[in-house]
Amino acid sequence: MKRIQQQVDQWFKKVPKSEERESIKQDIVQSLQEKAFELIEQGVDKEQAIEQAIREFGDVREIIAELVDKNHQVKKDLAKINLGFSIWGSVLIIALVIFINIYYTPDVIWFVYPTFVVLWWPLAMFYYWLRVKRGGS
Numbered sequence: 471m472k473r474i475q476q477q478v479d480q481w482f483k484k485v486p487k488s489e490e491r492e493s494i495k496q497d498i499v500q501s502l503q504e505k506a507f508e509l510i511e512q513g514v515d516k517e518q519a520i521e522q523a524i525r526e527f528g529d530v531r532e533i534i535a536e537l538v539d540k541n542h543q544v545k546k547d548l549a550k551i552n553l554g555f556s557i558w559g560s561v562l563i564i565a566l567v568i569f570i571n572i573y574y575t576p577d578v579i580w581f582v583y584p585t586f587v588v589l590w591w592p593l594a595m596f597y598y599w600l601r602v603k604r605g606g607s
Contacts, residue, residue, distance in 0.1 A: 473520050474502045481530050486541045494533060502527060542605070549599040556595040560588050 478499050485491050502523045509519035564585050571581035 471503050471506065471520070473517075474499055474506065474524065477524050478502070482534065482537075485534055485537045488537070488541065490540070491537055494537070498527070498530070542602075545602050549595075549602040553592065553595045553599045556592040560592050563588050 478495050481498075482491060482495055502520075505523035505526065506516075506519045509522055510516055514522065564581075567581045567584045567588075571579065
C-alpha cells in the first residue's frame, strides 16, 4: 500500500502544509486502501487493485484548489494584519521620537532622520500585502 501513499503525496505536493491538508490526505489514503482491499477480496491482483483504486478515485483537483484558496486567504488576512500593525507601530515610534526631540533638544530638529528609517517597515509590509493580494507568494 506504499504506492497509494506515494500517489497521494504526489497529488498534494504543491499544497502548503497544514493540519487540514494532512487530515484530507489520510482520509484519501484510507479510502483508497479500503477500495484496494475490496478489489483484492474479489480476486484482483494486489498491484492491479491499487492501480484500479487510484484510477477510480477520480479527480482531486477540486480538493487541492480549495485547500490552496483557503491558504491564500489566510496569507491575505495575515498580510493585512501585518500592514496594520506596522503602520500603528511606526506611528507610535515616530511620535516617541518627535516627543524626545522636542522635549530634550527643541532647538535642533533631528527626528526626521529616524523617521525615514522607521517608515521602511510599513512600506515593506505594504508591498508584501500587495503581492499577496495579487496572488503572489
